[in-house]
Amino acid sequence: MNFIYEPWPWYIAGPMIALILLLLLMVGKNFGMSSNLRTLCTLCGAGKTTDFFKFDWKSQKWNLIVVLGAIIGGYVGANFLSNTTAVVLNPETISDLKTFGFESAGTAYLPTEMFATTALGSLKNLVLLVLGGLFVGFGARYAGGCTSGHAISGLSNLQLPSLIAVIGFFIGGLTMIHLIFPILF
Amino acid sequence: MRTLIYLLIGILFGITMFKSEAASWFRIYEMFKFESFHMYGIIGSALLLGILVIQSIKRFEIKSFYGEKIVFTPKAKSFSRYLIGGIIFGLGWALAGACPGPMFTLVGAGYLPILVVIAGAMVGTFVYGIVKDKIPH
Numbered sequence: 471m472n473f474i475y476e477p478w479p480w481y482i483a484g485p486m487i488a489l490i491l492l493l494l495l496m497v498g499k500n501f502g503m504s505s506n507l508r509t510l511c512t513l514c515g516a517g518k519t520t521d522f523f524k525f526d527w528k529s530q531k532w533n534l535i536v537v538l539g540a541i542i543g544g545y546v547g548a549n550f551l552s553n554t555t556a557v558v559l560n561p562e563t564i565s566d567l568k569t570f571g572f573e574s575a576g577t578a579y580l581p582t583e584m585f586a587t588t589a590l591g592s593l594k595n596l597v598l599l600v601l602g603g604l605f606v607g608f609g610a611r612y613a614g615g616c617t618s619g620h621a622i623s624g625l626s627n628l629q630l631p632s633l634i635a636v637i638g639f640f641i642g643g644l645t646m647i648h649l650i651f652p653i654l655f
Numbered sequence: 656m657r658t659l660i661y662l663l664i665g666i667l668f669g670i671t672m673f674k675s676e677a678a679s680w681f682r683i684y685e686m687f688k689f690e691s692f693h694m695y696g697i698i699g700s701a702l703l704l705g706i707l708v709i710q711s712i713k714r715f716e717i718k719s720f721y722g723e724k725i726v727f728t729p730k731a732k733s734f735s736r737y738l739i740g741g742i743i744f745g746l747g748w749a750l751a752g753a754c755p756g757p758m759f760t761l762v763g764a765g766y767l768p769i770l771v772v773i774a775g776a777m778v779g780t781f782v783y784g785i786v787k788d789k790i791p792h
Binding site: 474477478479480481482483484485486487488489490491492493494495496497498499503504506507508510511514516519520522523532533535536537538539540541542543544545546547548549551552557559560562563566567575578579580581584585586587589590595596598599600601602603604605606607608609610611612613614615616617618620621622623624625626627628629630631632634635636637638639640641642643644645646647648650 | 657658660661662663664665666667668669670671672673674675676677678679680681682683684685686687688690691692693694695696697698699700701702703704705706707708709712719720721723725727729730731732733734736737738739740741742743744745746747748749750751752753754755756758759760761762763764765766767768769771772773774775776777778779780781782783784785787790
């Protein structure tokens with residue numbers, strides 16, 4: 471059973487995601503995480519400003535419970551199912567990241583330069599975290615889904631719109647890493 | 656009972672995201688540098704099996720656990736919203752290193768700054784709600 475405590479290989483993780491998709495379909499629901507952000511906006515009172523947020527949030531309560539589970543799962547995974555959380559990366563990736571100033575590459579789960587609690591003291595870092603979130607939230611709703619809704623649910627259902635969205639995800643991601651990172655870091 | 660099922664599915668999802676390192680900013684960076692097969696293997700195998708699951712449900716008219724018909728809503732036809740929205744999402748995904756599922760997993764894993772990303776994502780969703788009738792769909 472020791473393999474559970476090691477990082478899970480792709481051929482365990484991929485089938486697990488397909489199992490989650492299957493389980494959600496079998497209980498009459500759909501796999502899509504970004505719609506929770508809309509529900510959270512409605513819960514914060516956004517329905518008073520625009521119709522997009524005027525809907526019965528209780529119809530989405532099930533998905534918020536999945537989110538709660540995802541939080542608990544993160545806690546369990548990090549605290550009870552891991553001997554070490556350092557991500558073993560391609561050595562080339564590590565040396566690339568070090569030139570950008572990410573000294574924690576290869577020794578941590580997330581870059582401490584961005585995600586250690588002390589990193590909240592850096593104004594530049596705060597701006598980057600907010601911007602990253604803004605783009606994810608705005609883009610996911612504009613595109614009508616995120617990695618789970620389009621790349622998994624939509625593509626599994628052979629939806630052309632999801633293919634266009636996933637191509638967009640990659641154009642955006644490649645632009646950020648290859649063209650914008652050298653300016654930011 | 657149903658609440659418990661949703662919670663368990665979520666826990667399974669969260670553990671999978673954390674343990675597969677799909678919730679790691681580093682893995683997303685490595686993916687966009689094409690320096691590892693890991694993320695492609697995860698998404699690719701999930702997708703192949705997902706196609707098998709959905710096509711089987713359709714072909715064999717498999718009913719849900721509660722005996723109801725499983726309905727798939729086709730995505731609305733459009734080009735610009737998917738491409739532009741997708742590009743904006745991709746920019747954020749690479750910068751924050753997390754998409755909307757793993758974001759929450761990272762809260763449980765104890766990385767507090769991810770709350771800033773989630774707050775940003777809520778504001779982004781809110782801004783979309785405000786400007787949605789003024790942008791091409």
